[in-house]
Amino acid sequence: MEQNQQLLEQIQQKFLLKQMPAKEYSPLVLAYIGDGIYDMIVRTIFVSYGNTQVDKLNKQASNVCRASSQAEIAFAIAPLLTEEETSAYRRGRNARSFTKAKNATMSDYRHATGLEALCGYLYLNGEMERLLDLLSEGFVRTGVLCVEAPEKEKLHQEEERTKE
Numbered sequence: 001m002e003q004n005q006q007l008l009e010q011i012q013q014k015f016l017l018k019q020m021p022a023k024e025y026s027p028l029v030l031a032y033i034g035d036g037i038y039d040m041i042v043r044t045i046f047v048s049y050g051n052t053q054v055d056k057l058n059k060q061a062s063n064v065c066r067a068s069s070q071a072e073i074a075f076a077i078a079p080l081l082t083e084e085e086t087s088a089y090r091r092g093r094n095a096r097s098f099t100k101a102k103n104a105t106m107s108d109y110r111h112a113t114g115l116e117a118l119c120g121y122l123y124l125n126g127e128m129e130r131l132l133d134l135l136s137e138g139f140v141r142t143g144v145l146c147v148e149a150p151e152k153e154k155l156h157q158e159e160e161r162t163k164e
Helices: 002-014 027-048 054-065 067-080 083-094 106-124 128-142 152-163
Strands: none
Touching (some): 027 083, 027 128, 054 067, 067 128, 083 106, 106 128
């Protein structure tokens, strides 16, 4: 977690950026940065599988990054979210966007925007470990991407705790 949080801190320090609490950003700004973070995570996973043609990497990544896949993941991890995370997700999902969904239903597009807002929220709060745990579990539960969830038990404990 520290290395990823360190990346955010390094960017802020290098470019003399002020820190602003993630809650203060609009949901669409959270989704904007979250889209980039989600994409970076997916690309990193595919690149780690080894050298291959870039067009193949793009096809693989676009399958995982499309709205319908992101919506599936959002539904899969919903029971694992804390109240605060659920709030960030809902803000993104309910935000009025001027962009139109391409090759996706409006419902999928909204849920994907919610997931991206959650990603942005966690990233800006320095909670990359939590974000990676949630996405890993989402990938496993949906089969969208074949990865092992390293701390599956920890997530299930959190799921039980949020139900209480």
